Amino acid sequence: MLKLKEVYKTYKNGVNALYNVNLFIEQGEFVYIIGPTGSGKSTLIKLLDAEERPTKGLVEVAGIDIGKLRQSRIPKYRRFIGVVFQDYKLLAKKTVFENVMLALQIGNMPLLAARARVREVLELVGLSDKANSYPNQLSGGQQQRCVIARAIANKPKLLIADEPTGNLDFVKAKEIVLLLEKINKEERTTLLIVTHDVDIVNTMRKRTIALEDGHIVADLKEGGYHSNV
């Protein structure tokens, strides 16, 4: 599903963000990527999101070589993946329903099917009763659920969650990860959670990959991570 082979990323300003990263993730896996600030987590997301190209090496998602992806194909590629952000990135002037609907409008799904799918994902994330609320009327956890609903609306092959629990307390954070786990199981979506929340990683054990200074320093299949990250 996801293949990184000898990936290097050096930015134009000379910053080396990733060195010789090799990674293989199977379809339907649930993986944590952890590491301190500056470890290369964000760069990894940018590569997977096709926002950046690798300087060297192969980045392949669902058989698509990101480095060779043409500019005009990027939008379509992004509909194959879903991204959940720490700062939610919801459109403030749109309701929960409209925010989720937007992803489907972009994907050009027929109206009736799109509406049905929005209701389905809102049900899945437990926000059916908030469909007509605006983001500022929701709690942090609810906003994150809305973002997750939007990210999975197009049934992406890969869901990347960038610090999804960053703004939440432990209980809420755990709820979100449980939700992501449910999506992972029910929708067979490969899940990549980028976080520095060691508590969550250690409580809900899954495969954990640790990044430090642009290198993969650990890949623990059994999960959990005890370090000063």
Next chain:
Amino acid sequence: MYRLTRHIKEAFFGLIRHGGMTFSSVLAVTITLTLMSFFLMISMNVRQITQSVQGEVQIHVSISNVFDTESIQGLGDQIEILDGVSKVTFSDKDQELDKFIASYGAEGSIFEMYRGEKNPLKNAYIVEVKEGSDIKLITEQIRVFVGVDKADYGGENTIKLIRFMNGIRDVGLILVIILSSLAIFLIANTIKITIQSRLDEISILRTLGATNSFIRAPMVLEGLTIGFMGSLFPIVLTVYGYEWLYKLLGGFMVSELFVLRPVYPFVLQISYLLAILGVVVGLIGSFISVTRYLHMKR
């Protein structure tokens, strides 16, 4: 289809959300198009007057008496193929005499005695030209043809007037082009500012896989609407203002020689042109600034 509805809805909300910006750019377009309408009306009337004056400018070519019918026909063909000649009319010596007599009014009857064999006048060609300013050159070309006794055109002053009016028309058209560019610039700038306040929205749309055209569509529709709204006041002003002016002047400018264009369909033509200009200017302006921004990011 519902995507189009979505773009229209988004454009409408965008216009309301950035109400201040919308108002100021509509105002800018209104002012530009009002000036444009003013120059267009002047230019097109000057053109009309020039054309009517031009119609009076003719070359009178007297043909040698020794020329037979066939040679006369040949000369006519020779003149007709000259660059800038619009019409060549043959006038035989009897018609020439008729015109001569008519030009003297009631007193012309004394020349009746020259009818028939005694007619001293010559056969002639009356040559009309496309551009009054070319008349001198064409006359000189005709003069050297075999069988031409004399070739004259009426009035150095008429030609000067035509040149002057052509000058006014050209200046008017240049101003219209400058004003169009100005309006494009103003709209482009407005949209650029609204883009700044929408960077978040654009980046969210991008992560969701929106194509550039999906992001661009509502903003271009906004620009188009701004352009159209900006054309409304100038259109009303054109229709009522020109009608009022036309009535006030009685359909003429300065003298009866200078006939103004009738109100209809002239004002409607200008109105369509203003609406189209507004829409096109809005479209181009917004397209330029959105595209410029979208190309900056992957």
